[in-house]
Amino acid sequence: MSRVLVVDDDPDIVDLLRLRLELAGHTVRTASNGELGWEAILDEVPDLAVLDVSMPRLDGLSLTRRLRGHAETAGLPILVLTAAVQTADAENAIAAGATAYAKKPFSPKALALRVQAMLEDPGA
Numbered sequence: 001m002s003r004v005l006v007v008d009d010d011p012d013i014v015d016l017l018r019l020r021l022e023l024a025g026h027t028v029r030t031a032s033n034g035e036l037g038w039e040a041i042l043d044e045v046p047d048l049a050v051l052d053v054s055m056p057r058l059d060g061l062s063l064t065r066r067l068r069g070h071a072e073t074a075g076l077p078i079l080v081l082t083a084a085v086q087t088a089d090a091e092n093a094i095a096a097g098a099t100a101y102a103k104k105p106f107s108p109k110a111l112a113l114r115v116q117a118m119l120e121d122p123g124a
Helices: 011-023 034-043 060-068 087-096 108-120
Strands: 003-007 027-031 048-052 078-082 100-103
Touching: 003 011, 003 034, 011 027, 011 108, 027 034, 034 048, 034 060, 048 060, 048 108, 060 078, 060 087, 078 087, 078 108, 087 100, 100 108
Parallel strands: 003 027, 003 048, 048 078, 078 100
Antiparallel strands: none
């Protein structure tokens, strides 16, 4: 069973992702902002992190850069969620160190499949 951390300040998205990922057999922890996500990761490094870009206290791209700079989490697969639709936004996510990104709104089923693919092949 894989451990997935979902960090998003929208409780509806958190609940939706938790439900879908738990139904797919994952253990899910959540955090409502980047600072709490960082603390959760330091407490227990997950197998994969799903991070929203726009969050209070520490945005998803800053958290991604922090994770990449930390030896214990440098190789952590990170899926970044963004409501932005510009090509530059995706490029910024990848430049920050994200493994992959998905645009909001998203299909919960498709996102769960993407998470599974990333867990099976971290380069996916």
